[in-house]
Amino acid sequence: MLQLLSGHKPHESLIEAQNKANLAGDYTTMKFGTKAVHAGVEPDPSTGAIMTPIYQTSTFVQVAPGDHNGYEYGRTHNPTRTALQTSMAALEGGKHGICFASGMAATDTICKLLRPGDEVISTNDLYGGTFRLFTGVYEKYGIKFHFLPIKDGADLASHVNEKTKLIWLETPTNPTLSLVDIASVCAAVKDKEIKVVVDNTFATPYLQQPLSLGADVVVHSATKYIGGHSDSVMGAIVTSDDVLAERFYYFQNAAGAIPGPQDCFLILRGIKTLHIRMEQHCKNAAVIADMLAAHPKVNKVNYPGHSSHTGHEIAKKQMRLPGGMLSFSLASDSVDAAFELMKSLKVFALAESLGGVESLIGHPATMTHASIPLEERKKTGVLDSLIRLSVGIEDVDDLVADLKQALDKIA
Numbered sequence: 001m002l003q004l005l006s007g008h009k010p011h012e013s014l015i016e017a018q019n020k021a022n023l024a025g026d027y028t029t030m031k032f033g034t035k036a037v038h039a040g041v042e043p044d045p046s047t048g049a050i051m052t053p054i055y056q057t058s059t060f061v062q063v064a065p066g067d068h069n070g071y072e073y074g075r076t077h078n079p080t081r082t083a084l085q086t087s088m089a090a091l092e093g094g095k096h097g098i099c100f101a102s103g104m105a106a107t108d109t110i111c112k113l114l115r116p117g118d119e120v121i122s123t124n125d126l127y128g129g130t131f132r133l134f135t136g137v138y139e140k141y142g143i144k145f146h147f148l149p150i151k152d153g154a155d156l157a158s159h160v161n162e163k164t165k166l167i168w169l170e171t172p173t174n175p176t177l178s179l180v181d182i183a184s185v186c187a188a189v190k191d192k193e194i195k196v197v198v199d200n201t202f203a204t205p206y207l208q209q210p211l212s213l214g215a216d217v218v219v220h221s222a223t224k225y226i227g228g229h230s231d232s233v234m235g236a237i238v239t240s241d242d243v244l245a246e247r248f249y250y251f252q253n254a255a256g257a258i259p260g261p262q263d264c265f266l267i268l269r270g271i272k273t274l275h276i277r278m279e280q281h282c283k284n285a286a287v288i289a290d291m292l293a294a295h296p297k298v299n300k301v302n303y304p305g306h307s308s309h310t311g312h313e314i315a316k317k318q319m320r321l322p323g324g325m326l327s328f329s330l331a332s333d334s335v336d337a338a339f340e341l342m343k344s345l346k347v348f349a350l351a352e353s354l355g356g357v358e359s360l361i362g363h364p365a366t367m368t369h370a371s372i373p374l375e376e377r378k379k380t381g382v383l384d385s386l387i388r389l390s391v392g393i394e395d396v397d398d399l400v401a402d403l404k405q406a407l408d409k410i411a
Helices: 014-023 032-038 079-092 103-111 128-141 182-188 242-255 261-271 274-293 312-318 335-344 374-380 396-408
Strands: 096-100 119-123 144-148 164-170 195-199 217-221 235-239 298-302 325-330 360-362 387-390
Touching (some): 032 079, 032 274, 079 096, 079 235, 079 261, 096 103, 096 242, 103 235, 103 242, 119 128, 128 144, 164 182, 182 195, 274 298, 274 325, 274 396, 325 335
Parallel strands (some): 119 164, 164 195, 195 217
Antiparallel strands (some): 096 235, 298 325, 325 387, 360 387
């Protein structure tokens, strides 16, 4: 991997160094599965190891001040991280990948582009941690956030003004699986100095590629589907905008919220099977969504693959498959019944997070979205009885049987 940045010039910028890594392999003509296995990964020059080594080091020896192989200090560069960043860029069809210690660190880095007086328009159904960061951290610096039920570009018309600097989209949203027409939103602000950011965590680059639809920036909690094994925490930003990338690399180095080489290795390993895992996640989710929709104790299922879903046509237009996530509410609309169901499951595990190979069940109101006030949650349908499923890759018959036996136990 060291040869990826060989010939490094003294004081070469981070973006110039990463560009060399990106250009070391031409991934633009590869199909997705080939990119997942090979992008960013080169045999180790010293041993020929086919797997990217874990460069567990904080510093690198220099021949003379500024004369080195492209690596000086672990916060600024690490060969394992370089491989991962190159892979992430290739998967999203972007030029620059920048990785961070968590998805929230990546989100925080994007927020650092903003200045007092700036305004942000965001989907109103979004991850609770993102809402907390926006309102609990950045509002006090004079940045105003508008949380709106955005479906397409027309929903922005009366809210965009000269202070608007950022559009923040989740699609599908967490946890009600609402859809936003990315191309429509991007077209609505294409002639303005407004950047469109898409949180692509639920869809992954296998199912949806926002940059190709006009978005400026994609952000991921790579902890989820990208890693896929619930064994590491990671965030990532991908963009093709050189100016934005320069700022993100600067913030990555200056603020230091970097991922360690061990986590980079684990995420790289997970990426190699991303396309295969997503296919199975989606197949299983479709079966479970159909079962739940037909069950007498279920009131509503939020799943983009159903024609009754308000974003179904958008999903067909911009997603390869509807995804492995869904949420549902019970006919009794009782939080006690929801808790009873979750406690009765044997295969589904009650836990935070999503996107691992194992199936998880969660209660957004008290878990992932507890930081959002009740009145705000009510506006998006995140009620106390809502249940979220991250459907894993187990045998779907076992998953269906587990849900049915748990549903049978509630009144």
